[in-house]
Amino acid sequence: MSGSAERGVPSSRRHWRKPPFIANPLLRWGLVVGVAIYAIWAISILPFDLDRISQGMTRAARIFSGAFPPNFDRYELLIDGFLESLQIAILATLLGLALSVPIAFMAARNIAAKPIYLIGRAIIILARSFHPVIVAILFVKAVGFGPVAGILTLTLYSIGFVAKMLAERIEEIDWGQVEALRASGTRYIGVLQFAVLPQIMPRQIGLGIYQLDSNLRASAVVGIVGAGGIGSTLMNAFGRYDYDFALAITLVIIGVILVSEAVSGRIRRNIG
Amino acid sequence: MLRIQNLVKRYGHGEPVLRGLNLDVAGESVVSIIGASGAGKSTLLRCINRLVEPSEGSIELNGLELTTLKREELRKARRRIGMIFQGFNLVDRLTVMENVQCGRLGYIPYWRAALRKYPAEDIERAYHLMERVGIAHYANKRADALSGGERQRVGVVRALMQQPEILLADEPTASLDPVSSRQIMELLQNLSQELSLPVLINIHNVAEAREYTQRIVGMRFGKLIFDGAPADLDQEAMDAVYSGTPGEERQQADVGPAQAQAVVS
Amino acid sequence: MTLQTTTTVAERTWARYTPQQRWKRFATMLVVAAAVVWAVESIDIIWPWVWDAPAQVGDLFGRMVPPDVSNLQAILWALVETLNIATIATFVAVFVSLPIAYIAAQNTTPNRFTLWLGRFILVSSRSVNTLIWALLFVAIFGPGVLAGIIAIMFRSIGFLGKLLGEAIEEIDRRPVEALEATGASRAKVVLYAIVPQVIPTFFAVSVLRWDINLRESTVLGLVGAGGIGVILQGAIDTLAWQTVATILLAIIALVILGEALAAWLRKKVI
Known part of the structure; x- marks a missing residue:
């Protein structure tokens, strides 16, 4: 080979x-060092008994x-719980979809005036910060046990997600259509209705189906x-140490979630 | 010395891709394999190091029968066979040095590989080879920061790091621009002489094959139908190798790699 | 013949496309309307409560002002505990999920049995919510941080394993082939050809899950599994609404800070 090798490296x-x-x-x-110290400290304060x-x-x-084995004897209770979950999910999704439209418009930088934009963003951040369970506990205290608290909670939960995604979609709409309508002297609301709304509708439908699926999970x-x-049914079963019934409920929840995920995925693919 | 006898490869129940192929490669020669797409060139090369399992026949490398080897033996045998790929097949997110040291993976213990504590002589050898092909200053760069020609040099050094007894090159220039492509071919030719290494090259570009190799092998329908020096490859032989293939591919085989790329990809 | 028939049918369908779409839309609307009517009519709701709800919610918020900060120290400590739960659980889950992702990815799994085993683990972990896991582990280990960490871990494994497994399935096969050709053992091929390709996803997914886990850790306490939720539950039970307000504000701060840190890490590392 060439000389450089022989000359010693x-x-x-x-x-x-x-x-x-x-x-x-x-x-x-x-x-x-920082990570190591944190890790040692965090593990050392664990009450590891x-x-x-x-x-x-x-x-x-x-x-x-x-x-074991899971007990399906009280299937009526189980079905009732599920139907209620479904009702909660449907109503919360629709309410959430409807309410998220104005909030999304408020939170879209290219449509809303600055102060309104900030309010819109604040609502979204607030709705997203809290885990639905925290919201639920507050609503339960305010309006009592039962599905109403569930609907209110999941409506807020839906707004947090749908309004955020929708606002992002509005921010990237085709601005040419808006200008065309503005040029023809259409009023602000008219512009929103005819230039913006048609552009975001497909997205809203897709989001709605996704949200229905995710509300069904959350309602559990x-x-x-x-x-x-169904979550209340599960909690009751757990509270009464009916572990066989609790397992039955959990299995059904898993099944329903898998089915709902598959269905929602398929519908969204067909639309998209 | 590589001796292939009666090699047959069949995918599933379809028509065989290789039909009883015989080929001997001796000493430090550079052999080009030409042939239309689908002639079985790539399959032939991959049968030698058994990235593709041969269906029948025998492949002997310096007296060692390769087709019957079991897992651990096969791994040991593969260390002796260097391979260069059309798409370079580097690990993009690793540095050039790590890519080069991949050629030693079959030799070093796992902890060295994991901690990147390569043996000093391997590092020395890597620098030496990288210098030889002109990429030593890239040792600490990520592989995806290099140009096509440079990446293929990394591929060549990786193969040489294995201290191979034979080098297989599967369309090594088909993804390169004409200038880099000629440089790589020249490099392979020189390395073959310097290291007295037999080199087997699948190639689309017949002009390059003629220029840089001493022996050309023509494949068609899974068989060898031409075997001779570049001077023997006359129009008649070319027709035999490429007849019936689309004119477009014929043409690019004659012209150069820039066009070849368009067809291959 | 058959070919011809299908062509004409396809043409006919094509001609009917617009009315069919209209019909489809109408049907969808009908289904939605029916679902709403069914839901509203049969749901077990005491309607006067609903009309009363805005006033009740307003009243609740009224009682929260001004937030009471006298317990701030305990709240901050609970926040740290929440952070620790999320971080430790994510850290452990990331490492546990690696081998599971490896056997649940089609191109790396050793055989069919391990593939299905991997997928089974991922699906069962993913479909059970953190809180349900927490219920189970509180029942086993008693209330406390440990139950919370294990619950979050169990839920995270499915999430991380699924995304990592998908990343493994999407890698570039060519470097793998090249390293196999050098005679490297399977373990070394994984180390040099697969790991470097999966690392960006690995970081992104871990950070994402940490962010999610931070949110989930805030509610673990509601079923007794440690973190700030324990104090929140206590405050709600004693109707100390002003303390509740402080806790809620603290949670918002934690979640927003966590999100900012996650975003920063994502930008910095990847």
Whole structure:
């Protein structure tokens, strides 16, 4: 081969290190040490009680032996719970879709005036910050146990998601159509109705189907804090140590979620 | 010494792609394999290191029968066979050095591979080879930051790092511009002599095959129908290898890789 | 013959396309309307409560003002606990999900059995909500942070494993082929050809899940599984609405900060 090899290679040529991901050594080691300290601290303050874990194992054995086989005897209760969940999901989705349209318009930078834009964004952020279960617990306190609290919760939940996506869609609409209508002297509301709305409708339908699916899932959860639906049925079964019935409910929830996910995915593909 | 006897490859129950092919490659020669798309060139090359499992026949490399090897033996045998690919087949997100060291993966223990603690002599050898092909200054760059010609050089060095007893090149220039393409062919030719290494090249571009190799093998329908020096490849032989193929492909086989790329991709 | 028949049918369908679409729309509307009527009519609602709801909600908010910050220290501590639950659980789940993603991806799974095992684990983890997992683990380990961490972990494994498995299925096959050709063992091929290709997704998905887990950790306490939810439940039960307001504000701050950090990490790392 060429001459350079025979001339002996400097020692640096015998070593190679992968260039570090973070070039600055101070920052790199600072990060490593910081993460390590946090990890040790976070794990050390865990109330890690071996005694309780070993007790837990026997309790787990009891729960699982109580849960098998799943008990479908009270299927009427189960079906009622599900129908209620479905009702909650449908009504909350429709309310959410309807309410999210004006809020999305408020929160679209290219349509709304600055102060209105900020209000719209604030509503969306607020609706998205809270887990539906927290919202549900507040509504349960305000309007009592039952499906009303569930509907209100999931409506808010739907607004948080649908209005956000819709606002993003509005911000990227084809501006030419809007200008064409403006040029012909149409009023502001007219512009929204004829130039903006047709452009966002397909998206809204897709979002609606997605949201129906996701509300159905969520309705199973908010029921746990008393907002109606199958979640309440599950919580009651758990509270009465009816683990076999609880397992039956859980299995049905899983089944319904899988089916609903498949159906919603197929419909959205057909539309999209 | 590579000896292929009676090689048959059949995918599923379809027509065989290779039909009883025989080929001997001795010493430090560069052999070009030409033929229309679908003639079985790529399958032939992949049968040698068993990326594709041969259906029948025997392949012997320096006395070792390759077709019957079991997993661990096959791995050991593959270390002795370097391969260069049309699409370079580098790991884009790794540095050039890591890509090059991939050629040593069959030799080094797992912890060295995982921690990137390559043996000093491997690093030395890598620098040496990278310098030889002109990419040493890219050692710490990510592979996807390089141009096509440079990437193929990384591919060549990776194969050479294996200290192979034979080099297989599957359309090594088909994704390159004409200038890089000639450089790579020249490089393969020179390396074959320097390292006394037999090199087997699948190639679309007959002009390049003529210029850079001492022996040309023509394939058609899974069989060898031409075997000779570039000077022996006359119009009649060309017709035999390419007859019946679309005029377009004929033409690009004669012209050059720039057009070839359009057809291949 | 058959070919011809299908052509004419297709043509006829094509000619009818617009009316069919109109009919479809009408049918969809009808289904939606029927669903609403059914839902409204048969749902178990005491309507006077509904009409009363705005006033009740307003009243509730009225009682929350001004927020009471006397418990701030306890609330902040609970926030830290919430953060720890989310972080530890995400961290562990990420590593547990790796081998599951590996066996649940079609191109890396060793055999059919492992493929189905992997998919079964992912589906069962994903379809059970965190809170339901939490209910189970609180029943097993008793109330506390541990139950919360395990619940979040169990739910995250399915999410992470599914997305990582999809990333593995989408990798470029060619480097894998090249490394197999060098005689590298399977484990080394995974390390050099698959891992580098999956790493960006790995980071993105982990950060995304951490963000989601932060939100989920805020509610674990409502079923007794630790975090700020425990204080929230306590405050609600004692009708200390002004404290509730402070807790809610603290949750908003935590979630927004978490989202900002996640966005920053995404931009920085990928």
